[in-house]
Amino acid sequence: MKRLFVPTILVLAGLVATFWLFTTNITVSERNIDGVPAACGAAYDVVFLKKNGFMGGEVPSNQEAIDRACRHEARRDVTVGTLLGIALVTSGVVVYWRGRRPNGAGGAARHELASS
Numbered sequence: 001m002k003r004l005f006v007p008t009i010l011v012l013a014g015l016v017a018t019f020w021l022f023t024t025n026i027t028v029s030e031r032n033i034d035g036v037p038a039a040c041g042a043a044y045d046v047v048f049l050k051k052n053g054f055m056g057g058e059v060p061s062n063q064e065a066i067d068r069a070c071r072h073e074a075r076r077d078v079t080v081g082t083l084l085g086i087a088l089v090t091s092g093v094v095v096y097w098r099g100r101r102p103n104g105a106g107g108a109a110r111h112e113l114a115s116s
Contacts, residue, residue, distance in 0.1 A: 007096035014088025021081030028053070028069035033060045040070035043077040 026040040038060075040046050040053035053070025054063065 001037045004037040004096070007092040007099070010088050010092030010095060014085040017072045017088065018085030021077045022082070024069060024077065026053075026073045026077065028066065028073055030062060030066045030069045032066065033058055038066045038070070040066075040074065043081070046070050046074035057078065076099045102105075 022044040023042050026043055027037050028040060030038050032038040038053060041050065041053055041055060046053060050068040051071070053068070060066065074086065
């Protein structure tokens with residue numbers, strides 16, 4: 001049971017970090033019609049579904065700049081989330097796998113030394 005604690009925490013941390021970065025709402029410095037920083041929506045929504053930063057309402061004159069900024073921020077969040085998730089899940093699997101291996105030189109080498 002103790003051997004599974006660290007790998008489980010690493011895998012769960014990877015999944016939570018990925019989920020959080022994929023679903024966080026993005027706000028960019030480009031101004032919308034109201035003069036406030038433009039909101040783009042969730043990163044996965046901008047990257048995979050909408051492919052732009054339009055949130056409805058009146059289309060501002062700088063919508064192209066808003067879309068570019070939204071796509072840039074969303075791609076960064078999705079990329080970082082994916083890499084962080086892969087790294088943490090992989091490290092959890094490696095920690096689990098290393099914990100199952102025998103200590104020392106390994107089973108076959110230790111058996112050969114014992115039989116000599």
